[in-house]
Amino acid sequence: MTFVLRDVAPTDIDALHAIYAYHVVHGTGSWEYEPPDAAEMTRRYEAVRAAGYPYLVAEVAGRVVGYSYASAFRGRPGYRFTCEDSIYVAPDLQRRGVARALLTELMTRCTALGLRQMLAVIGDSENTASIALHHALGFALLTDARALGWKFRRDLGWVLMQRTLATTPFPPASLEVRVDDPAGAAGQALLWGLTLELLAMDGDRGEDGRGAVTLGDLQAPDAVFVVARMDGQPAGCGALRPLEPGVAEVKRMYTAPWARGKGVAAGVLTALETQAVARGHTILRLETGDRQIAANRLYERAGFVRIPCYGAYAARDWSRCYEKRLG
């Protein structure tokens, strides 16, 4: 039997609907009781396509006889390199290699998209056809969970199978630094990390973790707070507040431990410099402590030079103050 594989088209909906409805009414691959109507089928298909996943059909002599698609395994972004497959073949054309071809092509497409793992959540531990199909295409059995579902008046288990699509290196880190609300969830969580770290480092010297700035200082109209996100995850922060005419002070520089050594703080400093210039400042100053080895190195590498300590820091022999002329 010869068949062709191609991307799904909106005109395929009726055929997909008929195949799926058959399997809902007669099978245990889907745990729906009532077949969805064509409008719901369209909505689901559009959601898969809108998320960028492949959706394929197999055609025999102009008739759609099977389909497969990938979708997100779970919604949280940490699962973004893992997908789940779904595959359905018309009852009269099974065991002719349609599913094998659909799933093979689906894996190829998903690999090309940068997906790394494919999971098969087989909705019935007695679905020998699907289990054998996935096994034949290199999926490993992960678990066989019992009695999670109930259909046709019997308990149904789950067979979870996994296929590694790619073990290539992860994409290079993306870093984005944006002005943000210091009272927002990401800002607060980062500032909390900084507070705990300052307390651990200099609490014995009376450091209270607030670095002599309040949330109100950071929210003032002439202050700026930025959050750096690496691969979309809050990774670091920094702030700027006016010190005297033309001079701004860098405060609250922090990189979460998992993101250290990857240029986050350098990116935050660059963003703060841009903000300072836009606000007409020509000099940046900052204070750090003698135990903050990484911070001292960061500021020196970013072009800051040591100056005598200013303001209240002049009285603290463990303060280290720096300055950088902009422009």
Ligand SMILES: CC(C)(COP(=O)(O)OP(=O)(O)OC[C@H]1O[C@@H](n2cnc3c(N)ncnc32)[C@H](O)[C@@H]1OP(=O)(O)O)[C@@H](O)C(=O)NCCC(=O)NCCS
């Ligand atoms: C599972 C399903 C998609 C397989 O479709 P198919 O087109 O008949 O499968 P293929 O002909 O491509 O079979 C490929 C391989 O899978 C295995 N396989 C498929 N059907 C099988 C069966 N009934 N018994 C044992 N092995 C089977 C075999 O290893 C087969 O290779 P082989 O024929 O060279 O031995 C189909 O039975 C179906 O639509 N079932 C209902 C929906 C469903 O359960 N979907 C999966 C949800 S997780």
